[in-house]
Amino acid sequence: MTSSHRTGGEEELAAAKKRLGLPHIVVICGSTRFMAEMAEADLRETTAGRIVVKPGCDLKSPHALWSDPVEAEALKARLDDLHRAKIRLADEVLVVGDYIxxxxxxxxAYARSLGRPVRFTHPEVDPK
Known part of the structure; x- marks a missing residue:
């Protein structure tokens, strides 16, 4: 990770979001086994006036886009990078589920390294 993610880039992003008057942005994290719970959390956060970003693919569920194991591994790496970008974009992280x-x-750990607050639907699983 470059220092721009933690210094000027972060400050510029925060300033731009403030200038644009964007609502609070929450990124949902957690195992894709909790996709239904993520949808419920999305609903609750959205009705509370927050912008929500979350995993868009469940690689544990069969789909033609990731049916080839080699392609699936490459896709997983790209999705991991994409989710870290969502964490950088967000003001806060919400971890869904009772398993980490x-x-x-x-x-x-990445969110905390950026200074993002982290909430849990099940606080007892917080790895602190």
Missing amino acids: GDSTRAEI
Whole structure:
């Protein structure tokens, strides 16, 4: 990660969002086994007036776009990068579900390294 993600770039992004009058942006993180819970969290956050971004693909569910294992591995890497970009964009992270796997743990650590507040639907799973 370059320092611009933590210094000037972050400050510029925050200033631009403020200038544009954007509502608070929440990124949803968690295992894709909790897609239904993520949809519910999206609904609740949206009705509270927040912009919500979340995982858009569930690689655990069959789909032609990731049916080839080699393609699926490459897609997973691209989606991980995309989700880190969503975390940089967001003002806050909401972790959904009562299980924290390696990917979600890494996302939480990344968010905290950027100074993003992290909320949990199940606070007992916070890896702190």
